[in-house]
Amino acid sequence: MAKLGLVCTMLTPENMAIKKAAEAAGAQLSIIRDEQAPFSLHGEPSLSNLDVILARSSSFTRSLYLSRLAEYAGVPTINSSSAQSLCGDKALTSAFLMQKNIPTPKVLLAFSPSSALQAVEQMGYPCVIKPPVGSWGRMVCKISDKHAAEAVVGLKDSLGHYTDKVYYVQEYVDKPQRDIRVFVVGDEVAFSIYRKISETSSSSFITNLNHGGAAEEFSMTDEMAELVHRTASCFGAGIYGVDLIEYPDGHAAVLEVNHAPEFSKSAGEKAGQVAEKIVKFALAKAKK
Amino acid sequence: MNANQIECPDCGGHKALAPQTEVGQLLSCADCGARLEVLSLIPMQIGHAPQIEEDFGE
Known part of the structure; x- marks a missing residue:
């Protein structure tokens, strides 16, 4: 039976359900916790010995690295690292959807506080500022007026992560x-x-x-x-x-x-x- | 405290683990709501679940 790797950060209820289903299907399941051991870039056996990997890390960054390592070792990864890299970054997702002519709300991207405020004015009120990377609705802000825009842009500018300096300004629907x-x-x-x-x-x-x-x-x-x-x-x-x-x-x-x-x-x-x-x-x- | 009981590292509340509990499984403390993780079954060890980081999500 196929050797299935479940790459995860935690045994969330979803990963527990997948574990149970894999065992019921008779798969040889390996659970690979992304933070519990180092991974070799020279043919990591915990990945390369598998037949397929389910990439279910809670962390986008870890998932992307480990999926790429697995793919380099010839192990199919679900989802592929290329799909993850698009999905995990809202700016890249929006650009990709637009390029594929799939209807999606309008987006402006800015890389400085002044251009972010220009983007908000151009988009019109209300609009939405989101972090390009992140989930669960965290730091998603509806911008109703110029005062709110200045507050949110100023706050993001004061934060330390490089993705905080990326201003994803989306049409409000x-x-x-x-x-x-x-x-x-x-x-x-x-x-x-x-x-x-x-x-x-x-x-x-x-x-x-x-x-x-x-x-x-x-x-x-x-x-x-x-x-x-x-x-x-x-x-x-x-x-x-x-x-x-x-x-x-x-x-x-x-x-x-x-x-x-x-x-x-x-x-x-x-x-x-x-x-x-x-x-x-x-x-x-x-x-x- | 019984062998299948854990003590919340935050509030000290006790909780009985279900028989099929596994290492790595996430739990919530019924008393204080702390997010916990089963670190080991033998001996029984419990710790805080990994902190949510900026790039965590779905």
Whole structure:
């Protein structure tokens, strides 16, 4: 049976579900914790001895390095390092989507506080400033006026990480208090949900479940399904969380694409089935 | 304290582990909400889960 590597930072509920599914499928599972041992750049045996790797690190940086090492060793990695590098950086995701003619909100990119304020003025109020790298809705700011823009840009400028000096200014979409998460495994949609701003949400604007948003199962329109499949195929066969946002006129656009999507909260009772689909997909990609 | 019980390193609260608990599994302290990780089963060791870093996410 194929040797499946699960690269992770922690045994999150998703990784526990994948472990259980891999064992049920009879795979030889190796769990590789990204922070527990050094990795050799000269043929790391914990990676090169595997037939396929599921890259599920919580850390984008670690996932990218380890996936590239595995690929150099000839081990198929899901998702590929090239897909991860696009998905893990919102600026690159947006640029890639636009290049592929996939509808996505407008974005301006700036690299200094003064050009960031110009970008905000050009985009118009309200707009959204996001960190290019990051997740779970952290530091996503709706900019309602010039004072807010100056405050957020000034704050980012004072922070120490180099990605804080990258100003990703996105069009604000007046969405209907929800967005859509579509979980794709290969050609298949494992589930699709609304993520709704709820009474327990910590934000009146961010729908992320980590901010208390509520998951509600729903069926996509044919137009949405076509958009999701087209998007996923552009990034290459893999496992993605494709987020859609609805404009007031009802048409949908791709907001972002997640390369190691979580599913324990969003899939609810289907989480075990999702893990089974992930393992089945990974084993089909294993070295023969 | 029983062999399958852990003590929260933050608040000292006690929690019984389920029989199928595994090394690396994440837990929440029922008393204080601390995010914990099972470091070892024999002997039973518990620690803080890795801190969330800037590039963590999905």
